[in-house]
């Protein structure tokens with residue numbers, strides 16, 4: 248049996264995690280079960296998100312490929328299952344009992360979808376619904392989305408950070424202007440604009456600095472605000488109303504920016520993204536015991552929560568999957584028209600949405616990858632891109648951030664040779680960081696958060712001829728936010 252205790256740093260400090268309480272009851276339960284003890288992995292994480300998709304103990308089957316379908320690597324471990332433990336809940340949940348029950352019988356659940364790669368799960372439809380119907384969600388909770396972000400407000404509003412960016416832009420433009428190489432139109436793109444506060448800080452500061460600088464750059468500026476939520480774009484438009492002449496709004500999917508922004512090829516001087524990559528669909532892959540796996544997931548509602556939820560809308564648990572599908576397709580307002588027997592008004596539909604989201608969990612299983620080249624990382628990149636990271640040493644399970652990689656890869660092609668992409672987000676900057684710390688998924692209000700695989704983005708950028716650089720966000724101490732900068736290599 249293999250026991251992996253990832254949050255080892257939590258074994259020290261004022262309130263150390265209790266190794267015995269997290270591991271022993273689980274190992275005892277496994278040894279008393281019928282499981283083949285030589286084929287079990289016990290993996291302990293500290294799941295820092297109070298709202299997440301896991302139970303205190305989960306069981307993940309590890310599947311084998313069809314016999315003969317895969318070349319047999321030598322000296323591999325052929326595990327049957329992984330038992331995943333949330334160490335944070337070790338003192339409050341009966342881990343041994345939970346493990347024994349899970350090993351004895353398949354728990355009752357209302358399954359919301361078939362097994363699929365993480366990036367294809369319906370949790371991403373919930374995520375999109377959150378942004379498109381944000382107004383209804385925020386009205387019901389009385390909280391703005393920024394309060395759920397790390398630090399309780401977005402670093403995008405930071406004036407010092409905006410000033411630094413603008414001064415750098417002015418320096419580049421001055422140099423180009425000196426050789427008559429500065430284009431008339433000065434493009435800045437922002438992806439995932441939220442309430443528009445970052446754009447406002449940037450534009451206010453830009454106008455102010457330009458007045459002092461005296462080159463008239465403000466009058467040539469085209470600030471493109473891009474988001475997939477029409478509601479968010481409306482909010483942002485209002486926030487920057489006084490800069491209306493300088494701003495254009497684009498409804499687009501950040502994972503496919505070229506579909507709308509291809510006209511900007513080699514023209515954008517700044518592409519700015521904050522707290523968006525961690526909110527884009529992702530798969531996870533793993534290298535376990537010498538084999539490579541894709542993590543498949545399946546969203547479900549635990550039986551008890553499903554029973555209560557169904558009763559609250561005069562339905563049966565069996566009706567829930569169809570009602571959830573309708574909710575995700577239509578949104579809460581139209582759901583009232585489609586299912587008046589269950590939802591007398593919009594408030595009841597919003598309550599259903601929020602309670603469902605709170606109860607949603609993800610089952611997981613490991614499915615062998617037939618070969619990295621057969622795995623579609625994005626439309627343009629195969630899983631071969633992952634090889635140096637997966638083969639970086641010991642076992643590892645990591646995010647692929649398919650949406651962020653696709654977005655990054657496409658936007659690099661929009662940059663002016665002297666342009667740069669700046670992104671503030673939750674980045675894992677070293678693959679080892681996946682071996683010690685849980686990196687998501689978690690829930691931020693109605694949205695999904697996963698940390699972003701920094702080494703993977705850097706690898707993709709370097710292959711395209713860009714320098715990709717990470718540093719802790721400089722303008723606020725103590726947070727986890729990292730700034731990524733990508734620029735054409737000198």
Ligand SMILES: C[S@@+](CC[C@H](N)C(=O)[O-])C[C@H]1O[C@@H](n2cnc3c(N)ncnc32)[C@H](O)[C@@H]1O
Nearest residue numbers: 378401403439440441474475476500501521522
């Ligand atoms: C957490 S908010 C960040 C807002 C702002 N940049 C900030 O830092 O405060 C994420 C934003 O990304 C947008 N978003 C999420 N997924 C997107 C996608 N696939 N395409 C376009 N926008 C997306 C959301 O609508 C939302 O405005």
